[in-house]
Amino acid sequence: MSPEEIKKDFPLLQNRKEVYLDSGATTQKPIQVIEAVDEYYRKYNANPHRGAYSLSIEATQAYEDTRIKIAKFINARYSEEIIFSKNATESLNLVAYSYGMDNLEAGDEVVISIMEHHANLVPWQHVSKTKGATLKYMYMNDEYELTDEEIESKITDKTKVVGITHISNVLGTINNVKKIINYAHKKGAIVILDASQSIPHTKIDVQDLDADFLAFSGHKLLAPFGIGVLYGKREILNKMNPFLMGGDMIEYVYEQNTTFAPLPNKFEAGTQNVGGVIGLGAAIDYIEKIGYDTIQKIENEVTSYAIEKMSKLDFLDIYITPNKKNHSAVISFNIKGVHPHDVASILDANGVCVRSGNHCAQPLLRFMGIDSTCRASFYFYNTKEDADKLVEALKKAYEMFKKYM
Amino acid sequence: MDELNDLYTDLIMEHSMNSCNKRELECCDYCKMGHNPNCGDEIKLELKMDGDIIDDLAFSGHGCAISQASTSIMIDTLRGKNIHEARKIIETFIGMIKREITDEAELKKLEDAIAFRNVSHMPARVKCALLAWHTIEDMLNERMEGNSDGK
Structure with missing residues (x-):
């Protein structure tokens, strides 16, 4: 297929004269995604996980089917390792708060790269300051790349968390994340991979990468705004406290105490963006078709x-x-x-x-x-x-x- | 493109690339930083008063052509004015950019600064044009309130 043919699937690119060169900020949407969202609201919209009536069950089914689709798409072992969020920023904050706040101690080190988007930087700065941990940076060389030497000199036995962007949103540098993940694991650290700029362009296999967490936004991947994904290894997610509290993430609520729902609901408080999830599912279908x-x-x-x-x-x-x-x-x-x-x-x-x-x-x-x-x-x-x-x-x-x- | 040519005029380009107001004052009474974090623009405004008269103004820093030219032209416009005239002009300029003031007679008082009129139709550039004006507005307000110790 040629880009000229593909362009025909994108109504905005047909309707507007401009040359759109800002897909790193957000992609345009193919008609298949627009129609899937439209059909959802026309034919099977209801609050998921709540109604006993068939309409709500249908919405719930579509929502959960998409979770399975995403798990397969990034080769996650279990579908409950896929958590829906608002965007990559929320996914990264979830990890910083629910993992970082509980697991970091004074004297620990958090290592990130100088290429991080504020979304994978400011939360770690906040958590590090609060917990008395040290935030360290891996710097790039003159060729805008992170060298093996830099990686090995910054990640140490004190490192508990490593945050790394797969592809820099400014430079387009593809980081050697396999090396970073491998080395961090040797040192006993967990790794959060920001895949916002990579998953639109390259196949992600979370088992092959062995990332502990991975975050991305739907809107940079042909899907609507307001839907994002956090992947996390089940054994780590199970041990973490919830991030946001409220409806649907609970088991039993008493006046003074609450028990929480199992994965993935534990991390999905409140009514979720089902329309966005449907759109993301259609976007993945489109990517796989091309x-x-x-x-x-x-x-x-x-x-x-x-x-x-x-x-x-x-x-x-x-x-x-x-x-x-x-x-x-x-x-x-x-x-x-x-x-x-x-x-x-x-x-x-x-x-x-x-x-x-x-x-x-x-x-x-x-x-x-x-x-x-x-x-x-x-x-x-x-x-x-x-x-x-x-x-x-x-x-x-x-x-x-x-x-x- | 026409709208843009109306904005990137010779006057604005000259002020943005070769401003004689981009310098440091030998001594100043007030000094304030203005910045637009999203653009990375940063300017430092220096103000020297002679009683109630703006004796001199100068700026340093970096930013886009619109923000640099707007700063330079603002300095030319306000130099020599008394504080009340200056505040009125600042109010008029901000009103023009926000499209709240359109009266021709009123806008004429802006002198060269009227060149930024078209920015009012370009939402992406409003912040650039207003940076220096908001900064001087704060400086003069601080002076009026007398809660500034000078530097």
């Missing part, structure tokens, strides 16, 4: 093409690793001497959507010695023509500023 091989083939082709064209623009600084095999579909860049916010506005006026700013990664940008970047992020519905339009718009932006430099 296939990760095709997705990667298209992305690699378009991203390489864009990098090649952009590398010829000598007015650009591009922040990507030179090792192609370690780079995903994200290109951060700046026009030398021009603020990225201005560049993004001018690209927008030329019909190209890119993000500008610090991309929720302030410590990373500070480490790089810059304030912000523009970021073009590609997905399998982007064509070489999209990349050409980006390059043309960049030339125009540069022309606009050149005469005042």
